[in-house]
Each structure stands twice: as C-alpha cells, then as structure tokens.
Amino acid sequence: MKETRRLIYVPVLHAQEDSGRAASNVENGKRLKSCGKVGADRTAVEQMWQGIAAKIAELNLPWNKTRIYQDGTPVCGNEAALAERLAERGSPNYSFITELMKKGAVLEGTEDMELLIREYDLLNKLLIRKVGSERDSVNAEYQEKSRDLLVLRDKFIAGRIAATLREGELPIVFMGVMHRLDKLLEKEFQVSYVIYRLPFRSIGTIYNA
Amino acid sequence: MDFSYLSSSGRETTKRKILIIEDDSDLLGLMKHVMENEGYVVSCAVNGAEGIFRNAQENPDLIILDLHMPEMDGIETLRKIRVSDEEVLVVILTGYASPDTIRDAADLNVSEYLSKPFENLELVSVIGNVFKL
Numbered sequence A: 001m002k003e004t005r006r007l008i009y010v011p012v013l014h015a016q017e018d019s020g021r022a023a024s025n026v027e028n029g030k031r032l033k034s035c036g037k038v039g040a041d042r043t044a045v046e047q048m049w050q051g052i053a054a055k056i057a058e059l060n061l062p063w064n065k066t067r068i069y070q071d072g073t074p075v076c077g078n079e080a081a082l083a084e085r086l087a088e089r090g091s092p093n094y095s096f097i098t099e100l101m102k103k104g105a106v107l108e109g110t111e112d113m114e115l116l117i118r119e120y121d122l123l124n125k126l127l128i129r130k131v132g133s134e135r136d137s138v139n140a141e142y143q144e145k146s147r148d149l150l151v152l153r154d155k156f157i158a159g160r161i162a163a164t165l166r167e168g169e170l171p172i173v174f175m176g177v178m179h180r181l182d183k184l185l186e187k188e189f190q191v192s193y194v195i196y197r198l199p200f201r202s203i204g205t206i207y208n209a
Numbered sequence B: 001m002d003f004s005y006l007s008s009s010g011r012e013t014t015k016r017k018i019l020i021i022e023d024d025s026d027l028l029g030l031m032k033h034v035m036e037n038e039g040y041v042v043s044c045a046v047n048g049a050e051g052i053f054r055n056a057q058e059n060p061d062l063i064i065l066d067l068h069m070p071e072m073d074g075i076e077t078l079r080k081i082r083v084s085d086e087e088v089l090v091v092i093l094t095g096y097a098s099p100d101t102i103r104d105a106a107d108l109n110v111s112e113y114l115s116k117p118f119e120n121l122e123l124v125s126v127i128g129n130v131f132k133l
Helices: A021-058 A079-088 A092-102 A113-129 A132-164 A181-185 B025-037 B048-058 B074-084 B099-107 B120-132
Strands: A005-012 A066-070 A106-108 A170-176 A189-193 B017-021 B041-045 B062-066 B089-094 B112-115
Touching: A005 A021, A005 A181, A005 B099, A021 A092, A066 A092, A066 A132, A079 A092, A079 A106, A092 A106, A092 A170, A113 A132, A132 A170, A132 A181, A170 A181, A181 A189, B017 B025, B017 B048, B025 B041, B025 B062, B025 B120, B041 B048, B048 B062, B048 B074, B062 B074, B062 B120, B074 B089, B074 B099, B089 B099, B089 B120, B099 B112, B112 B120
Parallel strands: A005 A170, A005 A189, A066 A106, A066 A170, B017 B041, B017 B062, B062 B089, B089 B112
Antiparallel strands: none
C-alpha cells in the first residue's frame, strides 16, 4: 500500500511587496495617497511572518530535503534569483523564503507564467480604471473574474507539485488564503496546516479578499 | 464627555465595548479580565444564539468570536450577525484553524483571524491594532 506523503501548507496574506512588477507599480501610486496606513500594514505583515517562522521552526523540518512551492513564483528557471530580488525589495514572504533556502531548502517554480500574466493584467485594468469610493465594486469585480483564473492556477500548481517533488522530499506550500489548492492536495497528501495570525484588516490589499 | 482613562498598562484608552462569544467558561473569564484591565467595557456570551442577541442589544464596537462552539459555530453565528450588522469589528479565535474557516472569515469581513494558543499580550496587541485602523 502506497504511503501517503506529508505536506506542509501555509495560508498567507499577501503584502504589496510580495506581488509582481505590474501590480506593484499600480499599487505604489495609490499607496502614496494613504501613507498613514503603510506603517500599520508593515507591522502586521511582519508580525504575521514572525509568527509563521516561529511555528515552522518548531517543526524541525529537514531543510535539505524540503522543496518550497510559493504562490506567485513562476516556472522560469531563475526562481532563486527572483526570490532574492523580491526579498531585497522588502517582501517579508520572500525574505522568509530566502532564509529557508539558506538552510538548504529548494524553491521550485510553482506557477504557470501565462496564468500569472493574465492575473496581473486583470488586476492592473481594474486598479487603473477605478479609485476611491468605487473600490468595493472594483474588489467585487476582481474577485469574480479571478475566481476562474484561481481554479486554473490551483490545478497547475497541484500538477507542478506532483511532477517535481522527488522521493523522500517534503513539500512546503505558501499560498494566498483565497486559493483552494488545499482541496486538491488533500487527495494526495497528508496535509498539515501552519496557521497563526491573519491580519485581514491591516493588510487590506485587493490580493487577499 | 471624556471617557478616556489609563489602562493597567499605562496607556490611555477610551471605553470601547467588546463582546466576547466563547463557550469555554475559563477562557471567557480570562479574556474578560484581560480586556477589562485594558479599559474596555466587556460583555460575554457563551454560545452563538446569545452572542447574536447581545450584539443586537448592546451594539459593541468589536466582537471576539470563538469558532468552535456546539449547536451554532462561530461562522454561522457571524453570518447571522452580518445580516443586520456589517459594521462591527470581528476578531476570530480558533483552536481548529483551517483554510475553509479562513476563507469563510474573509468572506464575512473579519478583521483578524488568530489561532489558539496565544499569549494575553498578543490578544491585547491584536485588539488594539484593530481599533487603531
């Protein structure tokens, strides 16, 4: 009987610095108009990642046998360099990923580039078109249109994990809370969740809800 | 009228109202004590039905809500509260954290989702941050 493999799943909230170039360029302009909230966002994001780091440290994972799958990381051949660049730009998510890589974990290309580009294009069109008081309707429209895209992305990621995970390796998956990848993975893996604190109100970006 | 005064930690705080909905009486008592020490006006409910009633009657500024309760769980309780109250801030506490409940919480405009166990100071910090935003 085939033994069910273990998988660590970490639901996260995305900060603006975690996103790709197109989305962050648009958000930067809007963020400058609400500087008062930036400090609070940053603290909440850092606290979230500090909590995640502490919980993961308790697990004593075999880092040299761990493969990381990260929401938003395309299959591109230079995933490690991409992670380091985003960490340098201030992404707490990728800062943590690069720390794990230093311990021996491998970051695997996780997402289909084409689907990610479609996601960013969708986000940019909506964010450019509407501001301020129409934000709620923008958010709702984004959620509706991105839902189908999320399904495609999740299917790709599940396939990517199956195709790239080697014998004896432990996968650890960092995924935005709106993904439903966990439903696909529970069929093939014994999934353990690392969940600490999710500050929805503090990190109120469009990526999360 | 000025309702501000110093909390036990020395910080100035206003008399904001918190409703705690939690079926564990020990934890409920502890959280009530901690929050009252911080200067909040605290009321309690031991199940979802009572929580819905108290929210309607007392109009709290924030609800601390346990997810895992018998008969009516926290998500169902919050769904019913949100039918008539979209404004109240909600902090969810759970010892049974899962992606499903996280997604439900996101859909119901929850401010914070906190997994048990947690330190008292952590809870105080989370509540304070939510009120600041």
